[in-house]
Amino acid sequence: MHIVSAPVVSVRHAAVAYGGRTVLRDVSLSVAPGAVVALLGANGSGKSTLIRTLLRLVPLAGGEIDLFGVPQQRFRQWARIGYVPQRVGVTGGVPATVGEVVASGRLARRGVLRPPRAADREAVRAALADVDLADRIGDPVATLSGGQQQRVLIARALAGQPDLLVLDEATAGVDAASQEAFAQTLGRFAGRGGTVLLVAHELGPLQPLIDTAVVVHEGRIAHSGAVPEPAGHHADPGHDHVHPHAEEPVGGLCVAPTDRMAAN
Incomplete structure (x- = not known):
């Protein structure tokens, strides 16, 4: 029997408003396990x-969201x-080493009151190796x-x-x-089967990884599919921004991984 996995992210007719101003309207999006999706705009x-x-940092004004089928x-x-x-101070002004910052990414797994175990320390080392900063584990983040500080934040998430x-x-x-x-x-x-959802203003070296680009325009999904080709002055030599603005309404979309995973 073929088992179909639930989408990692499912958004149905979502609406969000700030102070009476609608920011998102009728947004529908489904991200399959293993997909790498870029939100552009x-x-x-x-x-x-x-x-x-x-992430529940902003409340829904309408619609529904499921995460991992829940x-x-x-x-x-x-x-x-x-x-x-988005780029913020890595330590919030508190002196800390690279290893300490990355180790804070384990708190959701082990709990605040439990001391670090061997698995936690190994996860920190593996995450720093993944961002090519293993040799800086004991260095102050301020140095x-x-x-590199942004890569520390990525390692914290990976830990x-x-x-x-x-x-x-x-x-x-x-x-x-x-x-x-x-x-x-x-x-x-992504090669290990992870799912990625990223916001970007320009893709640069990330572009070959993207399974599907989703363009958000004036609070609606305006495009889904291949990364749009730059137009006008954006196509000039040396201009590598990817931020299309033309609206091409679509009702909803389903984003699935490509053969990229099989190649890894």
Whole structure:
């Protein structure tokens, strides 16, 4: 008997409003296990709001969301989701080493009151190796570059061994070397069967990993499918931004993994 896995993310006719202003309207999206999905769109289009709504950081005004087949309001297995927010201070001003920051990503798995065990320490080492920072485990985070600090945040999410990795503009403003390292990290995560949902303004080295691009325009899903080709001045040499704005309404979509996983 063929068993069909439930979508990792299922959004049905979602609406979100801030202060009486509608930010998302009638958004439907289904992300299958193992898919790598990019949410694209202009600043203010609603793509980051959609991510935060999935994580219950922003309340729904209408519609429904399921996570791993469970209605969002009843979902409790948050350790299955690793989240990397838009660039923020890695330590919140508190001195900490790279290893300490990454170890905080294990709290959802082991609980706050339980001391770290061998499995926790191994998960931290593996996550840092995944972002090519294993040799910096004992260094103060403040001594790292901005791109390296962002990779520490990604390692913190990976240390929790999530099934779904959610990233909000994780590569914005980081150097080219860190973008390449980030792409390799995501490729390995996806190759192990992980699901990725990321917000991006430009894809750069991430583009070959993307199964489906979803364009959010003025609070609605305007496109789903292949990454749209740049047009106009965006197609000029040296301009690698991917942020299409033309609206092409679709009612809903289902995003599934490609043969990329089989190749890994």
